[in-house]
Amino acid sequence: MAASRASLHQVARNSATSSIRALSRGVDPEGSQRKGRTLLQFLADHFCDVEAVREYLLRKQALKVHRKNRSFTYIKERYGPYVAGAYFVLKQGGAVKFQDNEWIQSGRGLSSLEFRKFREVPVQAVDASGCAINYQGLDNLLALKELQSLSLQRCPHVDDWCLGRLHQLADSLQELSLAGCPRVSERGLACLHHLQNLRRLDISDLPAVSSPDLTQILVEEMLPNCEVRGSDWAQGLKLGLEEQSRDPASSPVPA
Amino acid sequence: MLRRALWLGLRRGLLGRELGTRRGGSTLDWDGKVSNIKKKIQSILPGGAWKPLYDTSHLPPEQADVVIVGGGVLGLSVAYWLKRLEKRRGAIRVLVVERDHTYSQASTVLSVGGIRQQFSLPENIQLSLFSAEFLRNINEYLAVVDDPPLDLQFNPSGYLFLASEKGAATMENNVKVQRQEGAKVCLMSPEQLRKKFPWINTEGVALASYGLENEGWFDPWCLLQGLRRKVQSMGVLFCQGEVTRFVSSSTHMETISGEEVTLKRIHEVQVKMDCSQEYQPVECAIVVNAAGAWSGQIAELAGVGKGLPGTLQGTKLPVEPRKRYVYLWHCPQGPGLEAPLVADLSGVYFRREGLGNNYLGGCSPAEEEEPDPGNLEVDHDFFQEKVWPPLAWRVPAFETLKVQRAWAGYYDYNTFDQNGVVGPHPLIVNMYFATGFSGHGLQQAPAVGRAVAEMVLEGHFQTINLSPFLFTRFYLGEKALEHCIL
Numbered sequence: 001m002a003a004s005r006a007s008l009h010q011v012a013r014n015s016a017t018s019s020i021r022a023l024s025r026g027v028d029p030e031g032s033q034r035k036g037r038t039l040l041q042f043l044a045d046h047f048c049d050v051e052a053v054r055e056y057l058l059r060k061q062a063l064k065v066h067r068k069n070r071s072f073t074y075i076k077e078r079y080g081p082y083v084a085g086a087y088f089v090l091k092q093g094g095a096v097k098f099q100d101n102e103w104i105q106s107g108r109g110l111s112s113l114e115f116r117k118f119r120e121v122p123v124q125a126v127d128a129s130g131c132a133i134n135y136q137g138l139d140n141l142l143a144l145k146e147l148q149s150l151s152l153q154r155c156p157h158v159d160d161w162c163l164g165r166l167h168q169l170a171d172s173l174q175e176l177s178l179a180g181c182p183r184v185s186e187r188g189l190a191c192l193h194h195l196q197n198l199r200r201l202d203i204s205d206l207p208a209v210s211s212p213d214l215t216q217i218l219v220e221e222m223l224p225n226c227e228v229r230g231s232d233w234a235q236g237l238k239l240g241l242e243e244q245s246r247d248p249a250s251s252p253v254p255a
Numbered sequence: 256m257l258r259r260a261l262w263l264g265l266r267r268g269l270l271g272r273e274l275g276t277r278r279g280g281s282t283l284d285w286d287g288k289v290s291n292i293k294k295k296i297q298s299i300l301p302g303g304a305w306k307p308l309y310d311t312s313h314l315p316p317e318q319a320d321v322v323i324v325g326g327g328v329l330g331l332s333v334a335y336w337l338k339r340l341e342k343r344r345g346a347i348r349v350l351v352v353e354r355d356h357t358y359s360q361a362s363t364v365l366s367v368g369g370i371r372q373q374f375s376l377p378e379n380i381q382l383s384l385f386s387a388e389f390l391r392n393i394n395e396y397l398a399v400v401d402d403p404p405l406d407l408q409f410n411p412s413g414y415l416f417l418a419s420e421k422g423a424a425t426m427e428n429n430v431k432v433q434r435q436e437g438a439k440v441c442l443m444s445p446e447q448l449r450k451k452f453p454w455i456n457t458e459g460v461a462l463a464s465y466g467l468e469n470e471g472w473f474d475p476w477c478l479l480q481g482l483r484r485k486v487q488s489m490g491v492l493f494c495q496g497e498v499t500r501f502v503s504s505s506t507h508m509e510t511i512s513g514e515e516v517t518l519k520r521i522h523e524v525q526v527k528m529d530c531s532q533e534y535q536p537v538e539c540a541i542v543v544n545a546a547g548a549w550s551g552q553i554a555e556l557a558g559v560g561k562g563l564p565g566t567l568q569g570t571k572l573p574v575e576p577r578k579r580y581v582y583l584w585h586c587p588q589g590p591g592l593e594a595p596l597v598a599d600l601s602g603v604y605f606r607r608e609g610l611g612n613n614y615l616g617g618c619s620p621a622e623e624e625e626p627d628p629g630n631l632e633v634d635h636d637f638f639q640e641k642v643w644p645p646l647a648w649r650v651p652a653f654e655t656l657k658v659q660r661a662w663a664g665y666y667d668y669n670t671f672d673q674n675g676v677v678g679p680h681p682l683i684v685n686m687y688f689a690t691g692f693s694g695h696g697l698q699q700a701p702a703v704g705r706a707v708a709e710m711v712l713e714g715h716f717q718t719i720n721l722s723p724f725l726f727t728r729f730y731l732g733e734k735a736l737e738h739c740i741l
Contacts (some may be wrong), residue, residue, distance in 0.1 A: 041401050047301050051488075052344070055401045059316075063394045122282055135391060160393050164411030168468050186592075186610060187410040193593035194467075218592045 042070075045047030065157060068092065069137030074242040079115050081143035082123050086110065086139040094128035099146070101183075122146035134161050142168045148174035153202075156181075167194035177202035180230075184208060184217040193222045202229045259432060274703055280677035314485040315494035315526050318538040320712065322524045323545055324553050326555050328363040328475065329689045330545035331482040334703025335397075338489040340708050341480060345720050349491045350537060352526055355381075356495050358479070362632060363697055365664025367581060367606070368475045369596055369613065370698035371414040372438035375399040375429045375738040376674070381719045382699040382706075383462075383540045387469035389701035390478070396701075397485040405481040408474040412467040412607070413595040417738065420461040422600070425738060430464050431713035438684040439468040454584055454590045459600065460606060472596065472606060475697055500535070501557045503683070509643035517568065519558060519683045541711055543687045548576035548628075550690035557686055561673025574676065574691040576628040577668035579613075583608060583639050586656040587633055602740055605653075613659070618642045619741065633661040666694045674736040675722040677703060678710050687711060 045051040058254070076084035086096040086104070092130070093106045098121045110118075123144045134157035141150065147169055152158050158181050166173070175196050178184050185208040192201070203224065209215050216230035321337060323330045325456040334349050341347045358364045370390065381431070389396055394404045418426040420495045426442075433440045442464055445457035502523035508516050523536045546553045554560065554572035562568025589612050595604040605616025620626065626634060638658060647654045652653055669676065669691035676691040689707045693698060702719060709717045716722065 044400055049346075052399055055398070057399060058398055059395070062398075070409070110478065160409055160411055161469075164468050164471075185408075187412075190409050190592045190607075211610065218610060222592045 011203050032090045060193070065132055065134055068137065069131050069134050071136075071139055075115075076143075079119050081145075082121060083110070083115055083118050084143045085126075085140045086118065086123055088137065089128055089131070092128060092131040092133060092137075094126060096123070096127075097121055097122045097125040097140050097149075125149035127149075127151045128155065132157055133162075134158070135165070138162050138165055142166075145169075146172050148172055151175075151177040153177050153183060154180040154182075158185070158225055159183040160185055162187035164191050166192065170196060173198060175200045178206065179203065182206045182207055186210065186218075189215060190222070191217055191221070196224045196225075198223055198226050200229070204230050260349055270312065275655050276736055278457050296513045297667045304531065307309075313494065314351055314528065314533065314535045315352070315537050315549055317349070317535070318348070318490060320348045320539065321350070321541045321543060322498075322539040323349065323351045323543040324494065324524075324539055324692075325358075325544070325546035325550070326351045326483075327361050327478050328482065328700040329357075329692075329703060330543070331479065332700040333543050333545060334486045334491045334704075334707045335482055335489070335691055336708035337711065338486065338491060340705075340712055342690040345490060348707055350467050350539075351486070351491060351493050351497055352524075353493065353496050354495070355531070356614065360665070362665045362667060363475050363479050364561065365631075365662060366475055367472065367605075367617075367695075368697065369414070369472045369741075370591055371470045371596075372436070373414055373416055373429065373435055373440060373464060373470070373739055374384075374695075375432065376723070376735060377432055377436055378719065378721055378735075379695070379699070379737060380433055380438055382702040383695075384437060385702035385705070385719060386699050390473060391469075392398050393481060395499075396568070399484050399488045402484060406474075407477050409483075410471040410473070410607075411505070412472075412593075413468075415466075415469045415597045416464045417600050418462045419459055419600050423567045424464040426462050426464055428458070429738065438466070440464055440466050452590065452593070453651055454594075456649055456651055465595065470518075470595075478697075478700075482604055482655055494526060495529045496526040496535075496555060497526045497529070498524055498556065499534070499540070507509070517682065521557060521683065522536075536593065538629070541685045541710070543688065543689060543707060546572070546688045547667040547690060547696070550574050550667060550688070554680075554686075554688075557680075557683055557684075558696065559680060567727075567730045572676065572691070572726070573689070573729060574667055574669050574673040576665040578626045578628045578631070578663050579617060579619060579666055579694070580633055580637055580657050580661060580663050581617045582614055583613060583644065583660040584653075584656045584658045585611075586653055587612050588655070590650065590652070590653040597649070598741055599645055599649045601649075602741075603642055603645045603649070605646060605650075614656075616642070616646065617644075628665065631663045631665075633663050635661065637692065667691055667696060668693050669728055672736050674697070674735045674737050674741050675703060675705055675721075675724050677721045678716075678726065681730075 070086055072084050075087055086098070087110060089096050090104065090106045090110060095103050095105050097103045098118050101121070124146065125148060126141060126144070129151055130153065133152070133155055141147065141223055142165060150169070150173060158178070158240070163184065174197055176195070176198060179202045183207050189203060192198070201219070203216065203219065206212065212231045217226055220228045323334055330351055334351055337347055337349055355361065370383060370387060372380050374380050374383065390407060390409065393407055393592070397405060416426065427647050430440050430442055445460050448455055448460065448463050449457050501521045502525065503519045503521045505517050506520045508518060510516055513517060521539070521542050523538050524542060526535050526537055527533070528535065539546045542557070544550050544553050560569060560571030585693070590607065594607045595605060598604045601618070603616065603618045605614050612683045620637070620641065638661070666691055673693040674691070675696065677686040678687060680686045680688065687710060689708055691705055705718055706716055706721050709715070728735065
């Protein structure tokens with residue numbers, strides 16, 4: 001009697017846990033993240049109002065990036081693409097170098113006098129490290145036809161789709177840095193073959209690339225005139241050799 | 256008096272507990288009670304699993320506003336846009352009926368996953384451009400709270416179409432149209448081609464067109480799962496089963512010229528459950544036929560094409576399954592990282608797959624050599640006889656290659672003009688089509704879904720005018736011919 005009651009309880013408990021599992025469906029099939037489930041997640045699972053609010057906030061985040069990447073049509077019409085591009089980069093927090101001029105940092109900005117002064121001066125180099133540039137915002141940079149050096153280091157919104165657009169700068173671009181971009185993968189790097197004038201390319205520290213060494217070799221093959229900086233695969237080889245040579249010395253000599 | 260009663264009650268309670276401890280089963284009892292209470296709370300909470308006596312949760316609902324037949328990428332896309340464009344949250348009840356939840360034979364999953372703008376019809380180019388935009392911002396369109404972002408694995412490597420001297424004029428015209436629509440395509444001479452891609456043998460090539468942006472290939476499974484996840488979070492209902500019968504009523508009318516017209520309206524869709532004899536009639540207002548390669552059968556079930564040949568009633572939906580092979584081979588000397596998807600004059604195409612010198616490709620067989628679409632077995636002789644010779648001729652490095660894998664998938668082949676069928680049927684007034692895309696359905700699915708949803712909700716196309724793809728063209732004989740079919 002007691003045994004049967006105990007088993008009944010066991011069943012009840014099992015069904016309870018299984019229904020909890022069913023409730024958290026979709027979020028984490030392995031259950032590895034379940035420990036980290038927050039109250040907010042729980043509420044969102046049960047109340048569509050909470051979910052809607054969170055969805056709205058998510059959308060608002062994306063919208064913010066879009067808003068930051070709008071083109072300045074008025075400046076472009078009035079002062080030409082160079083000034084508009086420079087203004088865009090400075091506003092994003094980057095730095096710009098006009099031809100035969102010094103670097104202009106973002107903190108300083110452009111004065112109205114400079115707007116007029118740089119109207120016909122092409123932009124030579126852009127350093128947009130860490131800026132929130134995305135596919136749309138790239139329009140401003142692609143209009144700078146004499147751009148020789150472009151740095152997109154650690155840009156969180158630069159992805160493979162963006163790299164597909166860089167062919168528009170193929171005639172002028174000599175230096176490109178993509179180091180640390182979290183969304184750039186080997187698939188996007190494949191279409192850099194359009195940039196035939198490229199002399200220096202930095203593709204180090206790309207977390208989305210599955211096999212960085214192989215990718216670097218393939219990119220070097222694809223762009224024979226370009227110096228590619230990536231993870232130092234040659235160094236890795238040397239290290240490996242050293243380890244191998246050290247191994248027999250450290251291991252006891254078989255009798 | 257009251258105090259006494261209270262005291263008695265309390266006493267009894269205490270007594271009961273004492274008895275319980277003496278029995279020794281109190282801890283178990285307590286656990287059971289807690290779990291019962293927990294269960295009750297959970298079933299009361301919205302979204303909880305309330306289990307009535309006869310559990311029918313595996314059956315589809317008895318009524319739905321829109322029933323989508325086919326849970327492939329097109330069907331899901333229609334569901335997504337219906338839910339997104341609805342005026343009020345939860346206004347439309349959408350049910351997606353899919354025969355096979357593993358998608359083992361679905362065209363979506365077995366496709367090569369290419370996207371291109373190099374079409375000859377402006378509508379196709381627009382559809383593709385819209386879809387490219389959708390795929391680019393897929394994590395905004397298909398964002399689900401608390402779920403990780405999708406990794407579409409898009410390869411922006413472009414398509415390279417080759418044309419002979421005869422086809423050069425057509426290609427030039429096509430590229431002109433493509434540029435007008437906003438696609439970034441460039442023309443290349445054989446000389447330029449040789450310089451850019453030294454591994455191509457340019458003999459017989461007079462002109463090449465090369466897509467620079469928004470062209471390439473992606474992971475179809477990712478798009479499918481992303482859509483499924485999103486659609487589920489939006490409240491679309493899923494059901495694994497097969498549509499076996501439509502219950503419809505018909506009304507007879509007369510046109511001004513005295514012709515009799517029979518208009519039909521579907522009231523119920525009978526869904527047969529998977530692996531059982533159970534049926535469930537689903538009352539519905541609108542049926543969307545997105546059954547891909549099998550949409551011809553579904554249309555026939557609804558009575559499309561049952562009439563005298565030559566009349567509108569006798570016009571069938573000319574969509575049938577066609578088997579296409581895809582081969583994956585390894586070639587150590589093959590083209591490098593820069594290789595685009597190359598479509599040769601002969602109809603053979605190939606593309607790079609991954610970084611390890613693997614390539615995949617295939618070829619559409621000639622009309623008279625169509626393989627039997629009854630199963631998905633691969634004909635390896637087809638590669639030896641039809642694919643390899645032109646391939647090795649175009650890319651000499653492919654003379655030494657090793658086929659590693661091969662599979663077959665279905666095209667929802669439109670035998671009339673190889674283009675999609677979108678929009679309502681003229682006589683069966685509440686049946687809408689989203690099918691017949693003959694191999695480019697996957698890449699255009701996001702846009703087609705939107706077009707169909709607009710047609711259902713608004714009654715006309717808004718974003719992209721797809722009126723050349725309406726069903727009536729089969730009756731009128733107006734072909735919307737597409738020249739660039741792979």
